[in-house]
Amino acid sequence: MIAVVALVAGLIAGRFLDLTAPDWLDPYLPIAVVAALDAVFGGLRARLDDVFSDRVFVVSFISNVVVAVLIVFLGDRLGVGSQLSTAVVVVLGIRIFSNAAAIRRRLFGA
Amino acid sequence: MPPAPGGNSPQQSGLSISLFDDLWSNALDPSYAAAADAGRGGTDCARSSRAGSSRSVGGKLWTAALLVLVGVGITTGIDAVRNEAPSADGSRAALIRQVHAGNTTLAKLEAQLGAARTDITRAQSAQLASTANGAALQDQLAGLEGSAGGVAVSGPGITVRLADPSANDDGADSGGSEPPLGGVGAGTLTDRDLQAVVNALWAAGAEAISVGGQRLGPTSAIRTAGSTVLVDFRPVTSPYTIAAIGDTDALQAGLADSAAGRTLQSLHNVYGVGVSVARSGDLHLDAATLTEPLHAQPGRTP
Numbered sequence: 510m511i512a513v514v515a516l517v518a519g520l521i522a523g524r525f526l527d528l529t530a531p532d533w534l535d536p537y538l539p540i541a542v543v544a545a546l547d548a549v550f551g552g553l554r555a556r557l558d559d560v561f562s563d564r565v566f567v568v569s570f571i572s573n574v575v576v577a578v579l580i581v582f583l584g585d586r587l588g589v590g591s592q593l594s595t596a597v598v599v600v601l602g603i604r605i606f607s608n609a610a611a612i613r614r615r616l617f618g619a
Numbered sequence: 620m621p622p623a624p625g626g627n628s629p630q631q632s633g634l635s636i637s638l639f640d641d642l643w644s645n646a647l648d649p650s651y652a653a654a655a656d657a658g659r660g661g662t663d664c665a666r667s668s669r670a671g672s673s674r675s676v677g678g679k680l681w682t683a684a685l686l687v688l689v690g691v692g693i694t695t696g697i698d699a700v701r702n703e704a705p706s707a708d709g710s711r712a713a714l715i716r717q718v719h720a721g722n723t724t725l726a727k728l729e730a731q732l733g734a735a736r737t738d739i740t741r742a743q744s745a746q747l748a749s750t751a752n753g754a755a756l757q758d759q760l761a762g763l764e765g766s767a768g769g770v771a772v773s774g775p776g777i778t779v780r781l782a783d784p785s786a787n788d789d790g791a792d793s794g795g796s797e798p799p800l801g802g803v804g805a806g807t808l809t810d811r812d813l814q815a816v817v818n819a820l821w822a823a824g825a826e827a828i829s830v831g832g833q834r835l836g837p838t839s840a841i842r843t844a845g846s847t848v849l850v851d852f853r854p855v856t857s858p859y860t861i862a863a864i865g866d867t868d869a870l871q872a873g874l875a876d877s878a879a880g881r882t883l884q885s886l887h888n889v890y891g892v893g894v895s896v897a898r899s900g901d902l903h904l905d906a907a908t909l910t911e912p913l914h915a916q917p918g919r920t921p
Contacts, residue, residue, distance in 0.1 A: 519686060519689060520691075522691055530695050555651040560651045562658070566685075567681045608647060
């Protein structure tokens, strides 16, 4: 419950505060958001499986974001930034889909 | 090693399939299960017993804070993508503003230059007219300036209008891509065509010529930059108007007889280049912007 309220509050705050990401963060923000979404879906699935743990969520969230951004940053430096972003998005996308499917099965039994 | 029962997948695709499989089946971070197990103290009791020990207030705050961050990140990311296009438009508009401002400054400076030139001419003639020797010099000067293009002139002459073939003839691609050098492929007029016409007019006895309103001086150049024709570094566009003062009959006959005239005729027939020649009893041509010679000095005739 708190989590849903926090997420909605964040969305509203982002909409009305008119924040702009600093320039150096610009290329990494989308990847960071996708990595964070992966952690969020994982947390939601764990919550439905009754194995949710705040500690695991926080650690997986931060490590997900940091690793994803680090991979893309390193890729940019090596000249394969766009390919590595694609790789990160594909892997995280598959995981998000898989978790979303598990959540769907749990909620609707289908 | 015998093949796996029921699985006849080739060796090379085994790796990618197992990668994908792993990704799909282990989508949930295994540490959730591990933490839950640890919370249950290793006992294998019912799943409904929460991993309660780790749900402290601090943990809840952390989770909430991170979720707020996710929300902010999503909206900020969307905004960043949405603002990208306007920023490109903005820089374009800024460039256009710069060009307009530069043109305005240029026009102002040229007006200033023209006024200064008029002042010089007036002072010069006043000075020269005071002596008999000076009056003779002034006559000579006027003749020289007229033939060099330094003063505005008027008189009878002909006007040649050249127009690129209409766009629907040669397709839409001529607008985007640069036409090939020489312009023969697209039928587009180039600096060479204009040069040929101007040279033919000089040869036919023209005394003053302007192209697209730009009077040609002794150092004028007609050239191409990209797909734009420049006359004295000023862009001129189709239809090109070439005005020449001189003996009207001689100019018209000379142009028609010249190689340039025949080329124009065939360009007209083959590509639909618009060519029209008009006689005029009274043409006015502006003065050319003459540059002061820096290196060349008046010398003795050999």
